[in-house]
Amino acid sequence: MDDVFDLDTLRGAARLAGFAWSDAELEALRPAIQASLRLLATLEAVPLGAVEPTTQYRIL
């Protein structure tokens, strides 16, 4: 899974989001990105099924 987070992949993902961060910046970010993506991956195990996402907030 760590292969996913090589520098080329991170550079591509950042550019896709509109940021031209240097390799040094991305290297410094890499541990935090890995931790972030591991955290987000836990959401895949939540049985959400057809739960409709929140799109409005109790506008009464």
Next chain:
Amino acid sequence: MSTGVAFTPVTDLARMIASKAISPVEVVRAQLERITALDGTLRAYLTVCDEAALAAARAAESALVAGRPAGPLHGVPIALKDLYDTAGVRTTGGSTILADRVPEADATVVRRLREAGAIVLGKLHMVEFAYGPEGLNAHHGSPRNPWDAVVERMPGGSSSGSGVAVAAGLAPAALGSDTGGSIRIPASLCGITGLKPTYGRVSRAGVLPLAWSMDHVGPMTRTAADAALLLRVMAGYDPADASTSVLPVPDYLGALSGDVKGLRVGLLRRFFLESATPEVRAAVETAARALEQAGAVVDEVALPAVAHVGAASYAVVASEALAYHTGWLKSRPGDYDPEVRTRLQLGAFITGAHYVRGQQVRALVRGEVDAALARRDVLLAPATPLTAPRLDERQTTLGDGPSDVRGALIRLTRPFNFSGHPACAVPCGFGTGGLPIGMQIIGRPFDEATVLRAADAYQRLTDWHSRRPVLA
């Protein structure tokens, strides 16, 4: 030093000023003198509006002498987290990026408070752009928790200056904002009362955002009664904020009966009390028993979906924060605190699918909290699972194991930003080293009246909220 009127509750100050028992000039001058004496160490304020506050106090005094109608906060000084727009006074968001930003108009709630007679003392310290719960700020220096003059401890954030100012008697009341706990965390760590109202109860127009769908604004005070008085003024529909509700604003202060007989209280042990340190757990359990002895009916309730709130709310907050900051992150990246910049950069690696999954979890959590409150009036939990950590502390141990401090501080508050339910933090004891312990009372949407009634009743049973830090 003499405390004078520094710790007089807002409700009493308003009465004393209205009855001409004390002059608003005297009150404002006393607060400014105290700020001058203590804020060099505590660092609660970024901007002190001394001349404007004294001028407003003189005008308030003249109005009283002339017999002109006075609002419910006539002559009462307050302070504002530095993300509320103030006409003619810089509003920085605790950043250097907005260091010279001077709004032309007040935020809606600031305007409402001024119309009610309140006097703005100044703008308060905060975490840069409200993105962090510790209360640290690399640009301006971090405020100090007034409860520990020996070991420098976190005030909690992001409304750090608001917590410190109210706890130390540098303002009778302050406004904060709360995206993951930023009102309730500093309230808990500084031993004061902090109310996060229902999402949509109070306008955020003119308040710098962190994450629009999670941002709430509210009062930070020494008593629940003071929070009730301020909320009445602040709340209500605002055409400038599409999230605000048209529901009428009740008389929150009038609802404070002191009576909790028959009040159904759900104690959140699983996840909430389980993760607290032993001294926090003991204090909240004792508070539950105190309410029970006063006639409340306490049972245990669980919210299983909150276990997923950490990941889900992270997807939502980081995405929304990045959306707001993209321009500056490209044009002025070096002007951010490096830790805040990293948090923002991480948002670039979150996908739309992550965001939507987060919003699905949000629906689950909201449904669970609603269900728990269908048969109960309020829920009770610790506000933070620990007391104030040292300023340099990064790791801690909670009741259920090791945790980073940042995650620990925010863990028990953010479920109710995610769900949007009102939640009020109140002091419920003191732990090792004399540090405050806070609990939170959570209620049904738009039922701040019951939340505040429970908080006020608890404060009539105890004196935790009226204790003061010893300051040089």
